Amino acid sequence: MLLSKLAIFSSLFLFSCSSYLIQAEEIKPENLKCGSSSDVDFYKKNGLFTLVSKNFYNKLKRIDSNFNKDDFNFIYVSNPQSSGGYVLELEKIIKKKDNHQIYFKENKPPEGSSSIAAITATYCFLKIDNLDQVVVFIK
Amino acid sequence: MKNISKILAILSLPLILSACGGGGGSGGAAAGGVGTGTVTNCTDGGGSTHKDTEYDYFSSVYHSLKPLTAVCASSAYARGATGDGIQVAVVDTGIHETHTDINANMIAYTTGSDTVNSDNDASDDHGHGSHVAGIIAAEHNSSGGHGVAYDAEIYGFKAFNSSGSGTDASTGGAFALIEAIAAIDIVNNSWSTNANCTSASTCRSAIGSTTYDNWEDMSQLSTPKITVFAAGNDSEDEPSAECQTMAYNTDISAVSICVVAVSHSSLGKDGGFLASFSNQCGKAASYCMAAPGDRLLSLRHNSNGYVYKNGTSMAAPMVSGGLALVMQEFSSLTPAQVVSRLLSTANDSGEYSQTAIYGHGMMNLNAATTAVANLQTINGSNLLDDPSTGYNDLVNNTFTSSAAFSNALTNALAGQTMEVYDSFDRANFETNVSSFFTSGSYTSQNTVENHMARLQPKTMEKVKTKNLYGNFTVETDGNYIESSMFQSAGDFLALGFNQSTNSFENAVDPLSGFFNDSNFGNNYLVNPYFHAGSGQDYFMSFNSNSSFGMDTFTNANGNDLGLAFNLNPLSSTSGDAKNAGDLQIVLGTNYEQNKFLNSSSTGVFATGDMSNTNFTGVKYKKNLGDDFTFVGSGFAGYTHIDKASNSYIDKSTPLLTSTFTLGLAKANFIKKNQRIGFFINQPQRVEDGSLNLRVPTSSDRDRTVTYSNLNVDLEPDARQINYDIIFHKAVTETSNLSANLTHVQNGDHSNSSKDQNFISLFYKKTF
Numbered sequence: 001m002l003l004s005k006l007a008i009f010s011s012l013f014l015f016s017c018s019s020y021l022i023q024a025e026e027i028k029p030e031n032l033k034c035g036s037s038s039d040v041d042f043y044k045k046n047g048l049f050t051l052v053s054k055n056f057y058n059k060l061k062r063i064d065s066n067f068n069k070d071d072f073n074f075i076y077v078s079n080p081q082s083s084g085g086y087v088l089e090l091e092k093i094i095k096k097k098d099n100h101q102i103y104f105k106e107n108k109p110p111e112g113s114s115s116i117a118a119i120t121a122t123y124c125f126l127k128i129d130n131l132d133q134v135v136v137f138i139k
Numbered sequence: 140m141k142n143i144s145k146i147l148a149i150l151s152l153p154l155i156l157s158a159c160g161g162g163g164g165s166g167g168a169a170a171g172g173v174g175t176g177t178v179t180n181c182t183d184g185g186g187s188t189h190k191d192t193e194y195d196y197f198s199s200v201y202h203s204l205k206p207l208t209a210v211c212a213s214s215a216y217a218r219g220a221t222g223d224g225i226q227v228a229v230v231d232t233g234i235h236e237t238h239t240d241i242n243a244n245m246i247a248y249t250t251g252s253d254t255v256n257s258d259n260d261a262s263d264d265h266g267h268g269s270h271v272a273g274i275i276a277a278e279h280n281s282s283g284g285h286g287v288a289y290d291a292e293i294y295g296f297k298a299f300n301s302s303g304s305g306t307d308a309s310t311g312g313a314f315a316l317i318e319a320i321a322a323i324d325i326v327n328n329s330w331s332t333n334a335n336c337t338s339a340s341t342c343r344s345a346i347g348s349t350t351y352d353n354w355e356d357m358s359q360l361s362t363p364k365i366t367v368f369a370a371g372n373d374s375e376d377e378p379s380a381e382c383q384t385m386a387y388n389t390d391i392s393a394v395s396i397c398v399v400a401v402s403h404s405s406l407g408k409d410g411g412f413l414a415s416f417s418n419q420c421g422k423a424a425s426y427c428m429a430a431p432g433d434r435l436l437s438l439r440h441n442s443n444g445y446v447y448k449n450g451t452s453m454a455a456p457m458v459s460g461g462l463a464l465v466m467q468e469f470s471s472l473t474p475a476q477v478v479s480r481l482l483s484t485a486n487d488s489g490e491y492s493q494t495a496i497y498g499h500g501m502m503n504l505n506a507a508t509t510a511v512a513n514l515q516t517i518n519g520s521n522l523l524d525d526p527s528t529g530y531n532d533l534v535n536n537t538f539t540s541s542a543a544f545s546n547a548l549t550n551a552l553a554g555q556t557m558e559v560y561d562s563f564d565r566a567n568f569e570t571n572v573s574s575f576f577t578s579g580s581y582t583s584q585n586t587v588e589n590h591m592a593r594l595q596p597k598t599m600e601k602v603k604t605k606n607l608y609g610n611f612t613v614e615t616d617g618n619y620i621e622s623s624m625f626q627s628a629g630d631f632l633a634l635g636f637n638q639s640t641n642s643f644e645n646a647v648d649p650l651s652g653f654f655n656d657s658n659f660g661n662n663y664l665v666n667p668y669f670h671a672g673s674g675q676d677y678f679m680s681f682n683s684n685s686s687f688g689m690d691t692f693t694n695a696n697g698n699d700l701g702l703a704f705n706l707n708p709l710s711s712t713s714g715d716a717k718n719a720g721d722l723q724i725v726l727g728t729n730y731e732q733n734k735f736l737n738s739s740s741t742g743v744f745a746t747g748d749m750s751n752t753n754f755t756g757v758k759y760k761k762n763l764g765d766d767f768t769f770v771g772s773g774f775a776g777y778t779h780i781d782k783a784s785n786s787y788i789d790k791s792t793p794l795l796t797s798t799f800t801l802g803l804a805k806a807n808f809i810k811k812n813q814r815i816g817f818f819i820n821q822p823q824r825v826e827d828g829s830l831n832l833r834v835p836t837s838s839d840r841d842r843t844v845t846y847s848n849l850n851v852d853l854e855p856d857a858r859q860i861n862y863d864i865i866f867h868k869a870v871t872e873t874s875n876l877s878a879n880l881t882h883v884q885n886g887d888h889s890n891s892s893k894d895q896n897f898i899s900l901f902y903k904k905t906f
Contacts, residue, residue: 084303
């Protein structure tokens, strides 16, 4: 934990002038929640959502009714897939001068595996300090 | 903050475009004509439109669940099918087993039921499995909707992780556990492997050897498990590898169904066509059907709430639930026959006639729980499929009971059921035993028509011809010969045709003449064991010196053969005619073919060729002065019912029956030309005896039938007494007036019968 804090601090220091990098593993576990959902009303409007988004709070609650607005300030919901088994991973966040660049990676189900046969979307909830404008990259 | 929103809006477009492919809901119409036909469902076996309205007792819940209306579930519910007693395994992401809308239907997790984490806790950490389980068996209670088979029980197995991904080890491991649990009937698999295969071996490779082998093992059990698989959501012409496997493994295909999804939300509006995301049945068409899978509401996994989901994942449990209903409804069907029935009864008309897309068509639970072919009775065999087992169409099984015991029979059969079988697959249907029985009635003798007949003076013209041996009498009505009798003088000899009475009434009974030669009294005074009425009855009577006689009786059908010896120790013809009495003592026997006490039956209720009644009776008439005549008769019989082979009428104790009549008649009543009579009569009634019906009441998946005994005490719960007053007045030589009042107490020997009164007036003038 100490090491993690140190890494975050270092990143902030290194990129303080123009940009700095936050690796996924540096995010506190309570500030990152990724998963998948087959809830039609959750994924029907997908993309990225912040606290100002109309559907932000609703999406939060659809995943877990215990979540509060204070828990996260950014949600990304992927385009729905034909089955389960997809996994969305946060790779890194780059804080630029006037925005946050958030990099996700969506992994397909493992080769030869079976998957639940419901239309499913992956998602990640994030709490990012001093969240600015956001750009999301998916690979 | 506004700037952030603007940028989000701008950035959202490339984000969506850059998302990975395979998106659900955007597949469009699949090749092969999806959406080109018309869609109807809920058709009965005859194909006529059947509106799904039988389920009005909880309509507000039911009709909010569009998928249930789309598959005509209410018709199955109306027939009592709820999934009760059927156990369904859900191999999925686990189940929210404490959800208040399914917890009562959950079986406790079995050891090792979480094959992902190798533990015993198959709780749901994704939500998919809870949703699937709810579609099958969410409870019918005050909260939310309910599953297709809302009384079925659910075994939960967690073979998919929180991302919805499973391995050959996890799914195969779940199958191994299920194989070992005999109670599990159906295995729902709302998951798939997106791969093609072209043989059993390539399919085995595609879905994993452990999964394949254990699935095959489940299918080869003596009581195999039915497996249901989702076809997958890739909008492709071919279904998942699991569904394709059904095309290459006959053991598996015999008890498996692949399910494609239709968009139920558009039923009746846009057509209920294949959902845009759903794969088609393709090469698995012979083992494939359609069910609603688009926007189904079911259980949430992390609260007691509900959530909508899309996919063939949702269509598969609709079919698993449907199978549970059919399986419960028809305990005689093997698992393979349950599958066959659901597939065979699917709606394959219009849009659903496209086999490559919909396989057998849209699931129809009305048709699946209705007779596909003729319903038939089984001929007493315990084995449904034995070559020697015979079946009869329902119309060929009847029992028309005598009013002597019909009341007792009706009471005893109330609420009693038996099984009959669909000739399509011998699916067992329950029917009321009483549906085969028709009750005879005595009160019909008192209809206005019969009253009139009783009062109406005979129009027959008696033609008497003297010959060497005596008189030959022919009675005609118009051009029709109603009866004829050769009657000797002195030592009495009568040969009769179509006589409704015997020698005593014909030759001796002065009442006939007393009531203007009418038929009055005949029904009360004749021998009740000689069942005339066919219109072509034959009998012979011999009477020697009025002290000894013999009657024989048969009818044209040869069904009855009777013989009675009559002793006449007193006779008015041999003494003081004014005050003498007539006494006749009767001893006789009667044989009835395929009936007893004039109760006829056919098919599985048939009786043997030789049911026999031994009877005795006494008849007495005495003049009490010039004008008064007393008459009385009483009969008692002892009936042995002959058992027919393969009949449900099994054993019986002999039936003791009785009949009696007492009467008083007065001529010159007030005036010379007036007559009156008063009679009390009890029609034939069973005083003691019982009948044992052995009817099929249950059948098992091993195709054996169990019979139950239904012992029926045939003594009615009351005694019918008729009170008759008859008045006759000769107004002129060519006209007369008659009146008949009958009061019937406990009609048909039933204490629930209201007293009945019949009044008839008759006036006749001859021009």
